[in-house]
Amino acid sequence: MNQKLKEKYEKLGICKEVYEFGEKIEKELEARFDAIDSTAELNQLKVISAMQKNRVSAECFNISSGYGYNDIGRDTLERVYADCFGGEDALVRPQITCGTHALALALMSNLRPGDELLSPVGKPYDTLEEVIGIRPSKGSLAEYGVTYAQVDLLEDGEFDYEGIKKAINEKTRLVTIQRSKGYATRPTLSVERIGKLISFIKGIKPDVICMVDNCYGEFVEEREPLAVGADMIVGSLIKNPGGGLAPIGGYIVGKKECVENAAYRLTSPGLGKEVGASLGIIQSFYQGLFLAPTVVSGALKGAIFAANIYEKLGFEVVPNGTESRHDIIQAVKFGNKDAMIAFCEGIQAAAPVDSYVTPEPWAMPGYDSDVIMAAGAFVQGSSIELSADGPVKPPYAVYFQGGLTWYHAKLGILMSLQKLYERKLVNMDGLC
Numbered sequence: 001m002n003q004k005l006k007e008k009y010e011k012l013g014i015c016k017e018v019y020e021f022g023e024k025i026e027k028e029l030e031a032r033f034d035a036i037d038s039t040a041e042l043n044q045l046k047v048i049s050a051m052q053k054n055r056v057s058a059e060c061f062n063i064s065s066g067y068g069y070n071d072i073g074r075d076t077l078e079r080v081y082a083d084c085f086g087g088e089d090a091l092v093r094p095q096i097t098c099g100t101h102a103l104a105l106a107l108m109s110n111l112r113p114g115d116e117l118l119s120p121v122g123k124p125y126d127t128l129e130e131v132i133g134i135r136p137s138k139g140s141l142a143e144y145g146v147t148y149a150q151v152d153l154l155e156d157g158e159f160d161y162e163g164i165k166k167a168i169n170e171k172t173r174l175v176t177i178q179r180s181k182g183y184a185t186r187p188t189l190s191v192e193r194i195g196k197l198i199s200f201i202k203g204i205k206p207d208v209i210c211m212v213d214n215c216y217g218e219f220v221e222e223r224e225p226l227a228v229g230a231d232m233i234v235g236s237l238i239k240n241p242g243g244g245l246a247p248i249g250g251y252i253v254g255k256k257e258c259v260e261n262a263a264y265r266l267t268s269p270g271l272g273k274e275v276g277a278s279l280g281i282i283q284s285f286y287q288g289l290f291l292a293p294t295v296v297s298g299a300l301k302g303a304i305f306a307a308n309i310y311e312k313l314g315f316e317v318v319p320n321g322t323e324s325r326h327d328i329i330q331a332v333k334f335g336n337k338d339a340m341i342a343f344c345e346g347i348q349a350a351a352p353v354d355s356y357v358t359p360e361p362w363a364m365p366g367y368d369s370d371v372i373m374a375a376g377a378f379v380q381g382s383s384i385e386l387s388a389d390g391p392v393k394p395p396y397a398v399y400f401q402g403g404l405t406w407y408h409a410k411l412g413i414l415m416s417l418q419k420l421y422e423r424k425l426v427n428m429d430g431l432c
């Protein structure tokens with residue numbers, strides 16, 4: 001037991017019992033942490049290769065303004081993303097305001113009135129309900145005459161191949177596959193499983209566009225979904241690929257045609273990728289991508305650490321303590337509002353920024369119940385930084401993710417446990 005560390009943690013408010021329990025769990029995870037480091041190393045080399053191949057230079061970090069014609073920093077970055085993720089082309093822009101915007105853009109630019117969108121993996125992420133028009137909303141795909149079909153996963157988490165086959169029809173134009181569980185307690189999909197699903201779908205209808213909502217999945221595995229047949233992957237730069245440094249942005253990587261459609265929708269028909277000044281933040285996109293494999297590895301370690309801690313304490317955790325990982329999200333079902341709130345307070349109290357505030361449930365645009373969010377982030381709302389959130393409704397599940405470093409993630413989890421322990425919401429007798 002490292003005495004100096006123990007004292008430091010104690011000064012930060014972590015009692016002996018919580019610290020020792022944490023150390024015991026961490027010891028048991030050595031082999032898994034080594035495997036995560038190996039994946040990070042491979043992904044680091046992948047990013048560096050893509051940067052070298054595209055001759056990234058100091059010139060790429062120059063500020064462009066106005067129309068942003070001939071912005072070589074922006075254009076080079078898009079080639080780096082395309083190579084790194086295995087696509088023909090990419091759109092990586094600060095003008096894409098968030099993940100939902102990137103997904104809405106990809107959908108609205110690649111679908112036309114009369115087309116049908118299919119989700120073969122159940123209900124998509126909450127904010128997409130309004131994009132699609134599952135919940136009626138101004139400007140939704142439904143308003144433009146794009147219909148929607150959904151096939152849920154089977155009880156055991158498997159794909160409903162029969163149902164999917166039945167759902168694909170002459171109107172089906174685009175299939176959206178969400179890699180991460182988001183705010184659902186279904187399993188996250190591995191890249192391998194996504195590949196199997198895409199092969200099945202293309203076997204029925206070869207020209208259908210397969211889009212993967214890649215949020216939270218980037219750099220968790222050695223491969224990304226474009227390697228297994230996806231036509232386009234979509235995500236947010238204030239999650240994994242921004243590495244904690246990108247202050248805004250989203251990306252679409254994939255087939256040239258899909259990316260082109262998105263570009264003409266983002267700016268304007270006729271303009272496409274040619275305009276869009278990067279206003280001096282492009283360096284953070286490069287640097288964030290460079291750091292992303294390591295940052296993601298720290299977040300993954302945090303997720304696994306949390307799973308093992310809370311599983312031992314008797315809570316249901318998804319994924320469970322030993323399962324393989326395909327995104328950085330950890331769900332813990334507390335089944336109890338007080339425990340959920342205590343957990344979030346602990347995460348907040350461990351933050352480098354805003355550690356003194358207390359998170360409270362509030363109504364957020366895009367969500368149909370109050371949401372509690374804990375985050376003390378350098379970039380507002382960034383969920384590659386240590387954060388926890390969840391809709392305040394049964395089963396009172398908290399979705400925990402991020403941590404720019406493993407050490408911070410560890411402190412956050414220990415602090416969350418400290419809050420539960422102090423309020424007698426957990427029983428640690430005999431565990432440490």
Ligand SMILES: *Cc1c(COP(=O)(O)O)cnc(C)c1O
Nearest residue numbers: 098099100125180182213215236
């Ligand atoms: C975060 C997320 C989104 C939406 O991204 P925002 O940046 O929050 O708009 C969509 N899908 C999934 C799976 C996500 O995790």
